[in-house]
Amino acid sequence: MTDKNEKAIDVNKLLQNKLKAVSIADIENGIAKTVSNLVGEDYKCTIGDVKYTMFSGANFNIKIEMSYNPED
Numbered sequence: 001m002t003d004k005n006e007k008a009i010d011v012n013k014l015l016q017n018k019l020k021a022v023s024i025a026d027i028e029n030g031i032a033k034t035v036s037n038l039v040g041e042d043y044k045c046t047i048g049d050v051k052y053t054m055f056s057g058a059n060f061n062i063k064i065e066m067s068y069n070p071e072d
Contacts (some may be wrong), residue, residue, distance in 0.1 A: 019058050024050060035064055042067040 024047050032045040044067045050060040 015054065015056075017052050017054070017056050017058075019056065020052055031062070031064070042069075 028045040028047050031047075032043050035043045035045070043064055046063040048061045048063070050058055052058045
């Protein structure tokens with residue numbers, strides 16, 4: 001017996017990892033922008049060793065560091 005409010009899981013949608021379509025550079029820029037906004041200083045982000053999972057996810061190493069510009 002299924003609950004009326006229970007939704008069926010779309011397995012095909014689950015198995016299509018849409019993260020693969022997003023460039024690593026776009027993810028790096030998005031993370032750097034978010035951290036910069038939170039902290040109030042300019043930060044840069046570097047992502048390495050990306051491994052996509054079967055279920056619409058990804059594992060990766062991330063490095064966040066303050067951007068340094070000696071002219072500022």
